[in-house]
Amino acid sequence: MPEELAATAHQFEDLAQQHEADELGMWVFLGTEVMFFGGLFLGYTVYRHVYFGAFEAGSHLLDLLLGAVNTSVLIASSFTMALSVYAAQKGRKKTLITCLILTMILGSVFLGIKGVEYGQKFHHHLVPGYDFNPEGNFPAHMSLYFSFYFIMTGMHALHMIVGEGLLLVVLILAAKNRFTAAHHATVEVVGIYWHFVDIIWIFLFPLLYLIGGR
């Protein structure tokens, strides 16, 4: 099959080997991402234990409703991403493009809501290092909670933005007919990444918003 040969990079023997390599590469990369966020989770856990009261008080100041809406938006985007991969496997270009656009819209909604939440925090003077001056009596180490809140959600949002960029690339490639039922590893690899970023949020949401005696 000459098509397949053209799609195979020179260093690989065949397309199957290339697909396997691409996927393994993404999994290994996600391993590094786990360690990266792992460091943050470790720091959060240590300080939550040490300054339990301050972290509890901090988590009460988050907007649970917005957090919950965002969680469902992100889960929905995972669903549409999974549909995109399915469509790519079946070679259905139109469905693929529709689902990719839906995923990107849901991702943007998430980032938009996140932006609204950040705006609220600025409004309530809850930004450590810039303007931290909440109303009323608050525990001394609550700023630490908000430091972690901003770093963790910020890192996550950064990964979302990178994901949006990757989706855009996949979308353009799909529009240019680059994918076939046999050759669509890029869609799958980006899909794996997108699900991973969702999973990070699935951990962040309870850690930051839920636990702590609501």
Place this chain on the structure above:
Amino acid sequence: MQPGFSLSPEQASTIAPHVDHLFYFLTGVTGFFAILVFMLIFVFAIKYRRRSEDEIPVKVHEPMALETAWIGIPFGLMLIMFGWGAWIYYQDYNPPAGAFEVFVVGKQWMWKLQHPEGKREINELHVPIGVPIKLVMTSQDVIHDFFIPAFRVKQDVLPGRYTELWFKATKPGRYHLFCAQYCGTDHAHMGGWIVVMEPREYQRWLSGGEAGETMEQAGRRLFQQYACTSCHFEDNTGRCPSLRGLYHSQVKLVGGQTVTADENYIRESILDPNAKIVAGYSPVMPTFKGQISEEGILQIIAYIKSLKSPERMSAGK
């Protein structure tokens, strides 16, 4: 200090000979294996040197017993090294009861020390021979490290909490004090001397010079100056718990946990009072962060430590 050149540092504390014995044991055992390896390499390299270009070596058997031996034997020896080292470390960590306390504050780039009798020193510490001395140390800025090579002791000195180090000097003399944790520009200059004296001489030194207040007295003065007494009544009738007999007691907190009231707990309660609230009390105490110096806090702690509960006093003596 003797000038010139020596291969081993002076031994001037009770722990030093233990450390040295372990050091020499390690030198002996590891030296034996290192030299064994060097000899084998040397002998093989000469005996089996290539004699012709087309030489073909003899097939060598790889006995499993050999692999097992050189995994097992070193590991067994290492367990001894671990156990011995851990035993010394355990002693390093556990000062004998009734050790004499000296308080140390490190800052860029000097050591400030204060004896319980109130005598202050900078970059120099006078101690008597044969008495266990416990240093309670903290830092005003970055991490420092209190290192006395002749005593073989070393401990990082951290900002925001207390660490401890103890020794019992055995030989009069002047010994180096170094800062061993890099702390900025003049790190290399942040040192001084430990002066070890005979007990009688030490008493003479202690009584010489200005006769200031003791740590305890200074702490009591600060305690009144900061109006601690207006809430912390001695008989538990105040808005705050009584501090009599607090030190080393178990304190019940709101939320059901219990903590031991050590130096770090008292320090935290002064600087961040709302972090741990004693059960039955409300969070009314203001923070004293930024108002009392590190030395002041140490003095207040010394005062609180001196407030023994009546039953404890009778049990102790």
Place this chain on the structure above:
Amino acid sequence: MSSLTVDEAPQAASHVHYLNVKFGVKSWLFTTDHKRIALLYLASITFFFFVGGAAAVLMRLHLLTPGGLLVEPATYNKLFTVHGILMVFFFLIPAIPAVLGNFLVPMMIGARDLAFPKLNLLSWYVYILGGLFTLYAVVAGGVDTGWTFYTPYSSTYSNSHVIAAALGIFITGFSSILTGLNFIVTIHKMRAPGLTWFRLPLFIWAIYATSIIFILGTPVLAITIVLVALERLFHIGVFDPALGGDPILFQHMFWFYSHPAVYIMILPGMGVESELITCFSRKKIFGYKFVAMSSLGIALLGFLVWGHHMFVSGQSMYAGMVFSILSYLVAVPSAVKVFNWTATLYKGSISYDAPMLYALGFIGLFTMGGVTGMFLASLGVNVHVHDTYFVIAHFHYIMVGGMVMAYLGGIHFWWPKISGRMYPQGWARFAALVIFVGFNLTFFPQYILGFLGMPRRYAVYPAEFQVLNVMSSAGASILGVGYLIPLIYFIWSMRYGPVASANPWNAKGLEWQTPSPPPTENFEEIPVVTEEAYDYPVREAQVA
């Protein structure tokens, strides 16, 4: 005596290979050929090695007198910081993986390139970008935190260019991650037919183990450095106790990466060692599986021992004991390697070619570094020698005595393959000897200095330490000359060296089955592997 064979056939040099297939700066800067990328790395790490080395030379000169000979303490602090950062992050960590690994991994496993050639080029650019940030920090006025960036000094108190240097290390970390990722995927998915895991050369096992550490450790360093930078910029208080943070947490996170990073620096060296010892004694490696598995053992156990950098930091006594015994555990696989290499020599056919001299020197110096590790793992002794010159001597024996010797040995071994030329054997043997002598004279006295109690990072020191310091500085000048000699003859050989044959050492391994220098595609036809690694011919022992 030498097994050097010079191929005089003129057509040997005139075949089309990766060096002469294209010319011009662009053909190098946009190459995706793993061999060319390896050479880009070779040039850049050599540059960083000599910059870092210059800092070391200035330090040793300064320490000739107790009061300090050359510079102010503030400048001295910047010198050792620059030396540490450049040597660790820009030389030792990338040296063998990025140069020899890049060049050899595809050739040793019979592949045409790494799995992701563009990613490979990207990782070189990332490395250079990180290097530029660090050099900017140096040129703009320096950094004075030490390569360890301990908080709260780095995050609050230091007035130097911490952010730029931290950013440089952060960026370079991604280069390590990408390289490691590339190797893992390549080794898993692209081995030649018949090349099973236990037929792999031990160099590949070592690189594989190293890549695991790259993948799992580097991200933790990345997030730690991000937190330090954020604390410095926005005072968010993660590590500074004055802001509610915990400086010990920094140390835990830093050493969680940086202890395994020590194994990043030595494991590839061990891999090179196995290749050299077998080739120059014409023997199968003694205990192949033990050596291979010990690499993985070191990589995994290496993640559990970070706390032994913190025995006097104020962590709990029980934590100290756990970390101590685990540290002894990780020493076992290293000892296994040393014994197996020594046993490989037994009844071999040992030649004294330059790479072998480096290999033998490696065993000696690595053993010295290893056994003094036993001292440091022992809690009671550690308390005394912690943060003294004993530690400096110990890790230089591992890093410089071990890693740099192995690296140089490897470069000498594969230079004919890389450049297609031979270098002068006599000079190479002489350089190996000079380096060995200079190294020992530099660092052995430092063990004694440490035992006597001289703390590290001291710009001035008490007078009684002078004799040993002068010895050390004298050694350093010999060592410096020793490193310059190979630089000169390697450059000379590129133009004037005799043309090398495909396999000048009569070595086993797929990389020697293709011409020197190899064609861009490495192999005309992908080889099929039918034998185990290091299957050198043997004869049965005669019955007595």
